[in-house]
Amino acid sequence: MLKYQQIASEIQQDIEKDDLPQGTKLPVLETFMSKYKTSKSTVIKALSLLERKGLVYQVRGSGIFVRRRNRKGYISFSNQGFSDELSEFDITAKVMELDIRKPPEDVAFNLKIHPKEDVYYVRRIRYINGQTLCLEESYYNKSIVTYLNTEIATGSIFDYISNALGVKIGFSDLYFHIQKLNQEEAQQLQLKKGDPKLFVETIFYLNNGVPFDFSKVTYNYQQSQFFFQSTGHSL
Amino acid sequence: MLKYQQIASEIQQDIEKDDLPQGTKLPVLETFMSKYKTSKSTVIKALSLLERKGLVYQVRGSGIFVRRRNRKGYISFSNQGFSDELSEFDITAKVMELDIRKPPEDVAFNLKIHPKEDVYYVRRIRYINGQTLCLEESYYNKSIVTYLNTEIATGSIFDYISNALGVKIGFSDLYFHIQKLNQEEAQQLQLKKGDPKLFVETIFYLNNGVPFDFSKVTYNYQQSQFFFQSTGHSL
DNA sequence: AAGTGGTCTAGACCACAGG
DNA sequence: CTGTGGTCTAGACCACTTG
Structure with a gap:
């Protein structure tokens, strides 16, 4: 782990451990520099990371202050996409379908593959704290995600992809519709026809820019x- | 304007001017260093900025590549909140109510003021390309936003606040509901009762961390x- | 092995907030 | 004016990808 990430992580833990309220002023840069025996630039880089994560805000000429989330029960939506902190919630999944097939036209287009190439198709219902959270249909480029089964899909597919397959996930494009x-x-969400839904299409890319997963998710x-x-x- | 912002801006313009397709490799860092007569760190900082804006992606050991938005007609949702690029759309507003009043309890709480302090209340309907986009109810802390009238509210209130009042806008917290x-x-959105809506509550803060605007927006x-x-x- | 992006440092200098 | 955050530099060194 890089030094500035390490420092950011420690500062974050300190904030959370002491449960510092919004507006609390953090120590001056000099303090962090000597505490972590590092240069000013590195401290600033660490703190900028925390600022982007929404944990602190920096006021030039004044100081760095704690910023906190004020409401509970919301799914955070940071730059990792959703489920950054799934640990806060109890998320489970039930696999409805899983097979290898040829992609529909829109899927092939978004994955930038030929309609003749194979994809893994997975349809799941995901639950949050025991309630239906969403319906998910995902298509994985089989030449990248080389193997998948029901057991794996019951857990976190992304954890499996990055850990077991050693594939490096990069960025993603999300398209939201109401x-x-x-x-x-x-019926599947145990709601009524005509009820509102949040519908999200996402294209996930590897860190080298190759799309490997296209998914359509319908939220309760x-x-x-x-x-x-x-x-x-x-x- | 800072050097790295200037460089980022110029690179962005080059990408857009030449309409470079996704995956195009940008020149190596050395090229930018000599072109802009600057240090490596500054070039990297500029490119990192563009990466966060979603314009490029960086692959270690390989290069920096163009990333592009693939669909049209979507409202971008960058770190500025919405309406980053309102220029792409024709957005207008009709002011339904505007007055000075005492805030309801939830508003006072979110603005961190006493319920006895005055706020500006503005209710607007906003249109995009002539269609109803959203209903907006906003409460501004009157001790910060000292003056407001219907004419101002017909345009961009935020432009007015930052330009005319010299107030520096910082960050914001957004809470989404379906x-x-x-x-x-x-009736106001020309839809039917029971139809879906996206409901967003936002707290806007000054750059020194003081909340100055709490708004509730209902989207078509x-x-x-x-x-x-x-x-x-x-x- | 070569090429390329990225971290880290030390220090000069700048910009802004607040008393 | 002082304190504090932030930019910018030059260069050493590291990490990853590609051939």
């Missing part, structure tokens, strides 16, 4: 409470 | 297409 549930979706509107922290000025 | 429209909202689900780019690894 729509109405159709009959089938309503009753569980769809999201939280997002903006940092304003382009850091 | 809900159903009630009768009154449906038919216009609610948002786009978000995740950068994955914590930059």
Whole structure:
């Protein structure tokens, strides 16, 4: 782990351990420099990371202050996409379908592959604290995600991909829509036809820019409470 | 403007001017260093900024590549909050109410003021390309936003606040919910009761951490297409 | 092995907030 | 004016990808 990440992580832990309230001033840079025996630039880099994560805000000429989330029960929506801190919630999944097939046209387009190439198709229902959270349909480029089974898909597929397959996940594009549930979706989410839904299409890329997963997720509107922290000025 | 911002801006313009496709490799760092007569660190800082903005992705040991937005008609949702690039759309507003009043309890709480202090209350309907985009109710701390009138509120209130009042806007917290429209909202958005809505509560802070605006916005689900780019690894 | 991006440092200098 | 955060530099060194 890089030094500035390590420092950021320790400062974050200190903030959380002491449960510092919003607006608390952190020590001056000099303090961190000597505490971690490092240069000013590295300390600033660590703190900038925390600022982007929404943990602190920096006021030039004044100091660095703690920024806190004020509401509970929201799914955080940081730059990792969702489920950054799934640990806060109890998330489980039930696999409805899993097979190898040829991708539909839109999927092939988004994954930038030929419609003749194989993809893994997975359909799951995911639960949060025992309630239906979402319906998920995912297509994985089989030449990248070389193997998948029901047991794996019951847990976190991404953990499996990055840990077991050694594939490095990069960035993603998310497209959000608000729509109405159709009959089938309503039934699976235990809601009514015509009820609201959040529908998200996501393309996940490897760190070298190759798309490997295209997924369509329909969220239960009753569980769809999201939280997002903006940092304003382009850091 | 800072040097690294200037460089980032110029590189961005070059990318857009030449309409470089996704995956195009940018020149190596050395090229930028001599072109802008600057140090390696500064070039990296500029490119990291562009990476966070979703314009490029960096692959260690390989190069820096262009990343592009693939779909049109989505409202971008960068770290500035929404309406980063309102220029892409034609956004107008109709002011329904504007007055000075005492804040309801939840508003006072979120603005961290006493319920006896004055706030500006503004209710607007905003339009995008002539269609109803959202209903907006905003409360501004009057001790910070000292003056407001209907003419100002017809345009961009934030432009007015930052330019005319010289107030420096910092960061914001956004809370998203998916809900159903009630009768009154449906009527104003020209939709039906029970139709989906995206409901967003936002607290805006000054750059020194003081909250100055609390707003509740109800979006027309038919216009609610948002786009978000995740950068994955914590930059 | 060569090329390329990225970290880290030490120090000069700048920009802003607040008394 | 002082304190504090932030930029910028030059260069050493490291980590990853590609051939």
